[in-house]
Amino acid sequence: MVMEIVCPAGTPAALRAAVKAGAHTVYCGFNDETNARNFPGLNFDRAEMAEGVAFAHSHGSKVLVAINTFPRAGAEDIWHRAVDDASAAGADAVILADLGLLAYAAENHTGIRRHLSVQAAAANADVINFYAETFGVKRVVLPRVLSVPEIAAINAETEVETEVFVFGGLCVMAEGRCSLSSYATGLSPNMNGVCSPASHVEYQEEGGELDARLGGYTIHRVGKDEPAPYPTLCKGCFSVDSKKGHLFEDPVSLNAEQLIPQLQKAGVTALKIEGRQRSRSYVAQVVRNFRAAVDALEAGQPLPVGMLARLSEGQQMTTGAYKKTWR
Amino acid sequence: MELTVAPSQFFWAAEEWERFYQDLATAPVERVVLGELVCSKRLPFYQDWIPAAVETLQSAGKEVLLTSLALITLKRERKQNAQLADMGVEIEINDLTALSYLPEGARFSVGPLINTYNESTLRWLASRGAARICLPPELPLDSVTALAKAGSECGVAVEVWGHGRIPLAISGRCYHARLHGRTKDNCQFACEDDPDGLEVRTLEGKPFLSMNGVQTLSDSYACADYQIEDLKAAGVSALRLSPQSKGFGEICTLYRQRLQGTLPVGTLSAKAIAQGEGIRLSDGFLKGETGVSWSGSQPAA
Amino acid sequence: MTEPQPEFRPDAEIPRFPRLAARLLGRMPLLPLSLTLTAYARRIAKSHPGLFRRLGEHDHAEFVLDPTDLPFVICLAPNGGEPKVRLQRGRGNGTARIAGPLAALLGLVHGAFDGDALFFSRDLVIEGDTAAALALRNAVDDAELDLAEELSQMSGPWKAHIARALAFAQRRTGVHLTRPEEIHLW
Numbered sequence: 001m002v003m004e005i006v007c008p009a010g011t012p013a014a015l016r017a018a019v020k021a022g023a024h025t026v027y028c029g030f031n032d033e034t035n036a037r038n039f040p041g042l043n044f045d046r047a048e049m050a051e052g053v054a055f056a057h058s059h060g061s062k063v064l065v066a067i068n069t070f071p072r073a074g075a076e077d078i079w080h081r082a083v084d085d086a087s088a089a090g091a092d093a094v095i096l097a098d099l100g101l102l103a104y105a106a107e108n109h110t111g112i113r114r115h116l117s118v119q120a121a122a123a124n125a126d127v128i129n130f131y132a133e134t135f136g137v138k139r140v141v142l143p144r145v146l147s148v149p150e151i152a153a154i155n156a157e158t159e160v161e162t163e164v165f166v167f168g169g170l171c172v173m174a175e176g177r178c179s180l181s182s183y184a185t186g187l188s189p190n191m192n193g194v195c196s197p198a199s200h201v202e203y204q205e206e207g208g209e210l211d212a213r214l215g216g217y218t219i220h221r222v223g224k225d226e227p228a229p230y231p232t233l234c235k236g237c238f239s240v241d242s243k244k245g246h247l248f249e250d251p252v253s254l255n256a257e258q259l260i261p262q263l264q265k266a267g268v269t270a271l272k273i274e275g276r277q278r279s280r281s282y283v284a285q286v287v288r289n290f291r292a293a294v295d296a297l298e299a300g301q302p303l304p305v306g307m308l309a310r311l312s313e314g315q316q317m318t319t320g321a322y323k324k325t326w327r
Numbered sequence: 328m329e330l331t332v333a334p335s336q337f338f339w340a341a342e343e344w345e346r347f348y349q350d351l352a353t354a355p356v357e358r359v360v361l362g363e364l365v366c367s368k369r370l371p372f373y374q375d376w377i378p379a380a381v382e383t384l385q386s387a388g389k390e391v392l393l394t395s396l397a398l399i400t401l402k403r404e405r406k407q408n409a410q411l412a413d414m415g416v417e418i419e420i421n422d423l424t425a426l427s428y429l430p431e432g433a434r435f436s437v438g439p440l441i442n443t444y445n446e447s448t449l450r451w452l453a454s455r456g457a458a459r460i461c462l463p464p465e466l467p468l469d470s471v472t473a474l475a476k477a478g479s480e481c482g483v484a485v486e487v488w489g490h491g492r493i494p495l496a497i498s499g500r501c502y503h504a505r506l507h508g509r510t511k512d513n514c515q516f517a518c519e520d521d522p523d524g525l526e527v528r529t530l531e532g533k534p535f536l537s538m539n540g541v542q543t544l545s546d547s548y549a550c551a552d553y554q555i556e557d558l559k560a561a562g563v564s565a566l567r568l569s570p571q572s573k574g575f576g577e578i579c580t581l582y583r584q585r586l587q588g589t590l591p592v593g594t595l596s597a598k599a600i601a602q603g604e605g606i607r608l609s610d611g612f613l614k615g616e617t618g619v620s621w622s623g624s625q626p627a628a
Numbered sequence: 629m630t631e632p633q634p635e636f637r638p639d640a641e642i643p644r645f646p647r648l649a650a651r652l653l654g655r656m657p658l659l660p661l662s663l664t665l666t667a668y669a670r671r672i673a674k675s676h677p678g679l680f681r682r683l684g685e686h687d688h689a690e691f692v693l694d695p696t697d698l699p700f701v702i703c704l705a706p707n708g709g710e711p712k713v714r715l716q717r718g719r720g721n722g723t724a725r726i727a728g729p730l731a732a733l734l735g736l737v738h739g740a741f742d743g744d745a746l747f748f749s750r751d752l753v754i755e756g757d758t759a760a761a762l763a764l765r766n767a768v769d770d771a772e773l774d775l776a777e778e779l780s781q782m783s784g785p786w787k788a789h790i791a792r793a794l795a796f797a798q799r800r801t802g803v804h805l806t807r808p809e810e811i812h813l814w
Contacts, residue, residue, distance in 0.1 A: 005547065010766060010770075011682075011766060011769060011770035012770060013769060013770045013772050014769070014770070015772070017739075025333075038760060039766065040683075040684060040685075040686060040760070040762050040763035040766065041682045041683060041684065041686075041757045041762060041763035041764065041765065041766030041767045041770075042766050070442050070444035070445065071444060071445045071447070071448075071476050072444065072445060072470065073444065073445045073446055073466075073469070073470040073473035073477075074445075074446075074447050074469065074470070076446065076447055097442075098442065098445070098447075098448055099423075099442070099447075099448045099451050099452070100442065100445050100446070100447025100448035100449075100450070100451055101447065101448075102449050103447060104447060115633075120423075121398070122402075122423075123398060123399065123400045123424075123499075124399055124400055124424055124426050126399075126405055126409075126427050126428070127399070127422070127423050127427055127543070129427070130424070130426070130427035136387055143499075144499075145398070145400065145498065145499025145500075146400065146499070150400065153402075162473075171545075172498055173496035173497065173498045173543070174497050174498060174499070175399075175495070176442060177398075177440065177442070177496065177497055178465070178495065178496040178497075179464065179465040179493070179495045179496065179612075179618065180495050180496055180536075180543065180616070182465045182612070182618050183465075183493070183495055183545055183612075183617065183618035183619055184535075184617060184619065185617055186611075186615070186616050186617040186618070188465055190444065190463075190465070191444070191465070197759070198758040198759040198761075198762045199757075199758070199759040201383070201758040201759075202758070203753070203754060203758070204755075205753065205755075205757055208748075210753075211530075213615040215533060217529040217531075217533060217616060218529055218530040218531045219529055219530065221530055225750070226750075227748050227749060227750065228747060228748060228750050229748065230744075230747075230748075234496070236529075237530060237537070238527045238528060238529060238536070239527070239528045239529075239530070239532075240506060240525055240526065240527055240528070240532070240538065243506065245526040246500055246532075247505070247506060247527060247538065248498075248500075248502055248543070250464050277744070277762075277766075278742055278743075278744055279736075279739065279741075279742040279743055279744070279765075279769045280739050280769055280770075280772075281739045281740060281742050282740065282742035282744070282745065283429055287740075301385075315444035321500070323500050324332055324510075324512070326500060327499055327500045327501060327504075327510060327512070
């Protein structure tokens with residue numbers, strides 16, 4: 001089986017670009033707080049979702065709808081409607097994280113596949129099997145805290161398909177379990193679908209140096225010609241005693257392209273690309289690269305060498321937790 | 328309202344750990360959750376002391392619970408957590424994995440690191456046997472109110488984070504080890520020297536976070552002083568106080584007095600600030616603009 | 629099977645507008661050009677209503693687009709779908725400023741570049757309301773605009789104005805003035 005490439009689409013145009021570039025599957029979300037990339041100008045209204053699904057299906061691609069924030073108490077109907085509408089739009093699966101929402105989908109929409117979002121941070125075979133038995137989850141997106149041998153061990157112990165991130169932004173914290181953003185800005189991935197939101201970002205260029213602030217905290221300062229990272233909290237520059245640096249993670253982005261053969265051996269079903277906030281040209285470019293890689297692998301040919309560095313944050317790449325020394 | 332003591336988030340030497348729980352026997356709290364929440368590598372250092380601590384606290388009339396780990400990944404951790412139930416003490420789950428190890432219908436508690444954000448999730452947990460749920464610290468008062476109501480309808484006691492550095496994130500990577508240029512597997516217990524976490528400052532020198540191994544905490548100590556009336560009105564049944572290495576007995580007493588109405592608003596927080604240099608407070612998650620916001624006046628950083 | 633896609637070269641050097649040409653452009657009277665661009669923007673608003681819908685709460689922001697290799701800035705007010713464009717010398721005032729070489733700005737519109745990538749490489753600088761700037765970028769990316777195509781649909785006295793300016797720019801700079809997959813039309 002060719003490994004499935006799962007691509008982000010923040011807009012209908014990006015969805016079409018991803019499908020045309022060879023994405024087996026595209027994931028996207030509605031334009032509200034129900035999805036974890038609730039950014040200005042992004043995402044799909046109901047009609048766009050239905051059109052997007054139809055377009056993808058007509059090209060033989062699938063569409064997954066991420067409804068992966070945690071419903072707000074007193075307003076759960078917004079999330080319930082999102083599941084209803086994803087199902088009505090003909091989506092191939094919903095990607096969920098919240099226990100209550102999983103229960104709702106399992107009860108009311110038996111016809112649509114349920115995938116477990118990375119936001120649920122299911123990091124071992126026992127809990128993955130628990131989600132499968134309890135809510136009929138068919139696929140789990142693994143948190144970015146696991147090494148390749150650990151992923152292999154999980155696959156040996158579960159029938160649930162696994163999907164892993166191979167490219168793009170990298171969370172260093174267990175996803176769905178991080179309140180750094182709401183601590184500093186009041187808005188969180190879990191509740192609002194945003195992390196280190198643009199509305200709280202300020203850039204200031206002074207004497208050739210560029211300062212980046214989030215919620216009033218300066219967490220980056222770069223020289224005139226250095227790459228400028230977005231001020232995501234966990235990749236900020238901080239100090240402890242007299243030591244200064246990127247204490248949690250460097251402003252790098254994940255690129256596990258060269259690990260694809262190992263991930264396939266580890267039993268991984270699908271490779272996920274992060275970046276619903278990126279442009280359609282980015283999506284097309286990345287998809288083409290990864291599609292070429294899995295096609296080469298399937299044909300028993302060597303992997304093409306990537307050229308994706310400039311697309312990446314701070315222009316540095318890491319293989320993240322897939323290599324154990326990252327920890 | 329009752330007081331629940333959270334499991335200590337820090338790595339303390341065994342003797343200090345033991346002394347802390349002996350002292351708690353006389354503290355005016357109803358409930359103590361103990362055990363290792365943050366890092367499975369710390370547990371062997373004090374696990375032999377756990378049964379005695381449980382017994383001491385139970386004899387002192389406290390309800391005692393054992394916490395699961397916050398992030399269970401390794402085989403060893405799975406085994407360790409699967410065996411927790413054998414201790415004969417109620418379990419507080421802080422990773423859903425721990426629920427999968429409990430016999431169906433067994434009574435359990437839910438800690439603040441489980442994502443209970445809404446009524447459906449609360450009701451689902453209740454249907455699985457949850458008797459008590461401590462809500463995630465980032466929830467605003469509106470959510471707390473709705474969840475306390477849902478809890479009262481299905482017999483679940485709802486608790487909120489009352490005092491102490493707030494758990495903001497958990498990771499597969501150990502930041503203490505990284506700071507010392509070591510890997511997690513060879514961490515040499517770098518977190519041991521920071522019994523209340525290690526202060527992390529921003530580039531302008533503002534204290535911001537606190538590093539605790541694989542966990543990231545707030546620099547500020549959450550403090551419910553200005554929120555207690557609202558929380559009572561919302562139907563919250565208990566406040567959770569998170570252990571700190573110094574003056575924790577005083578914190579317990581201050582909260583008890585505050586709940587009994589013998590301390591005026593503002594006194595508790597003033598005394599908490601006076602406990603040590605560099606103690607800053609926050610209560611913003613409940614009603615403020617940001618989590619770090621604080622209703623009272625803040626000492627200079 | 630994959631279909632042809634926009635030409636997208638992340639490592640390509642971004643061309644700069646020639647200095648002499650920029651100086652000449654700077655001497656042009658800005659008012660007529662502003663009116664022309666406003667009419668042009670309204671045409672785009674009509675043919676791409678989704679673009680302004682996507683701006684959401686930012687549809688009354690004031691954007692300053694600053695082609696750093698040209699002697700003026702472009703002040704764009706979406707104005708709830710009735711856009712106004714004004715060219716101005718100096719820095720201009722607005723809710724958000726997006727600055728970069730003309731080629732980068734146009735390449736962004738035409739999907740030849742990725743906004744984040746340009747920002748990381750500091751070919752693009754954003755100041756002010758970052759959320760508004762992001763909304764504009766995302767809305768424009770989704771609209772799949774083709775400025776040349778839009779121009780060819782225009783009629784009246786404006787068309788000649790802009791056509792001359794664009795043709796000149798295209799000749800001199802190699803800037804993406806059209807969506808790359810249709811570049812052969814030029």
